[in-house]
Amino acid sequence: MWKNLRMALLLLVLLAVALHTWLDRIATQGWQHTLWVGVFPLNGDGSALAQRYVAGLGAADFKGIEEFFAREAHRYGVSLEQPVHIELYPQGTALPPALDPGAGPLGIAWWSLRLRWFAAHAEQVPGRAPPRIRLFVLYHDPATLERAPDSHGLQKGLVGVVHVFAQAAMTGGNSIVIAHELMHTLGASDKYDLGSGAPLYPIGFADPEREPRYPQRRAEIMAGRRALSVAHFDMPSGLGEVVVGPATALEIRWKHL
Ligand SMILES: [Zn+2]
Numbered sequence: 001m002w003k004n005l006r007m008a009l010l011l012l013v014l015l016a017v018a019l020h021t022w023l024d025r026i027a028t029q030g031w032q033h034t035l036w037v038g039v040f041p042l043n044g045d046g047s048a049l050a051q052r053y054v055a056g057l058g059a060a061d062f063k064g065i066e067e068f069f070a071r072e073a074h075r076y077g078v079s080l081e082q083p084v085h086i087e088l089y090p091q092g093t094a095l096p097p098a099l100d101p102g103a104g105p106l107g108i109a110w111w112s113l114r115l116r117w118f119a120a121h122a123e124q125v126p127g128r129a130p131p132r133i134r135l136f137v138l139y140h141d142p143a144t145l146e147r148a149p150d151s152h153g154l155q156k157g158l159v160g161v162v163h164v165f166a167q168a169a170m171t172g173g174n175s176i177v178i179a180h181e182l183m184h185t186l187g188a189s190d191k192y193d194l195g196s197g198a199p200l201y202p203i204g205f206a207d208p209e210r211e212p213r214y215p216q217r218r219a220e221i222m223a224g225r226r227a228l229s230v231a232h233f234d235m236p237s238g239l240g241e242v243v244v245g246p247a248t249a250l251e252i253r254w255k256h257l
Helices: 002-029 048-055 059-075 105-122 168-185 246-251
Strands: 035-043 084-088 133-140 152-154 159-165
Touching: 035 048, 048 133, 059 084, 059 168, 105 133, 105 159, 133 168, 152 168, 159 168
Parallel strands: 035 084, 035 133, 133 159
Antiparallel strands: 152 159
């Protein structure tokens, strides 16, 4: 009797989780209504420079991301005028839990649970509606680190942790990184070689049919970089030189088979 009850309860919980995931997908891949994405800026390294930069952030700093999503969605025939709206929330004080680079599958699962818990509390800003997707954007003083720590966007939980640089000259690159992680929360997968970082051919190329193939002028968003030659690639200066390729469009349901 108890065993059956326990089984029934477990089944109910699993059903609820599946239902929740399914509803999240409908809400984020339907493209019938503007998707609200909350950016929660944070001082990633506690530096005075990052603090000044975060304090100076405004809605205009994220307009390019909204425009990128609109431009690319329209190219795939999405009729919604504004597919994505970025809402800038006030700076938070607590940093999201960090993922240990050596974490195994269990460690990653535990971290993602803690991150979702963190996000559920952070999104409660008095007088502000909670967004559908939450992106915690950590700004770093470029002088303190050569490259930003790895960013993460999770479709399960609709939450992302994004590391960027607190420097006006890096705004274009920052926007690419934020748009990339946002794409992950929508169900897009990486399209670069995880070892070398090189864009995968053809799905990670903006113009795979181009003759000659190199150099590519633009990057595919889930590759993040454009191939200049077989062995060289770089990140474009902004989203103006980035496209959403057909494989990514399929994953986020801008395109159907
Ligand atoms: Zn990625």
